[in-house]
Amino acid sequence: MNDSNGKLWIAIAAASGAIAVAAGAFGAHGFDPATVAGARARDWLQTGSHYEIVHALAMLAVVLLSAQGRIGGKLTGAAQWLFLIGSVLFPGSLYALAFGGPRWFGAVAPFGGTAFILGWLALALAALSARR
Known part of the structure; x- marks a missing residue:
């Protein structure tokens, strides 16, 4: 991963982390947990x-591991x-549901979960195939 690409991924991870913190904070303070709808949204x-936030940190870890030459490649x-x-x-589909988006957003979440799982598997294969 070249330096400019690493900087881009750090910026993406940082933005994702900021969104995660904002969503979590709003969830903690923005809905009335005494109502069913508020508790579900929270x-x-x-x-x-x-x-x-976990995957923002994972993106940062990949940048660091790449910069150290421990992993790399496609x-x-x-x-x-x-x-x-x-x-x-x-998270995007859950955020949409929390803010009153259409119920079909719930069907999007498994695709995101699958992407997370495949990302971890790709990272595992990158580590196993690393030359170092």
Whole structure:
């Protein structure tokens, strides 16, 4: 991963982390947990923010491992992209539901979860195939 590409992924991870914190904070303070709808919205935001922050950190870890020369290649890039796609689809669909989006957003979440799983598998294969 070249330096400018690494900087881009750091910026993407940082933006994702910021979104996760904002969503989690809004979930903690923006809905009335005494109502069923408020409790459900809060849970969706907390779950989405948890998965998003974990994968923002994963994107940063991939940048660091790549910069150290521990991993690299197409599988590393695939892991980055899959983490990003997962972060848009899984938490994004939960955020949409929390803010009153149509119920079909619930059907999008599994695609994001699948992207997360494939990202972790790509990272594992990148590590196993690393020359170092």
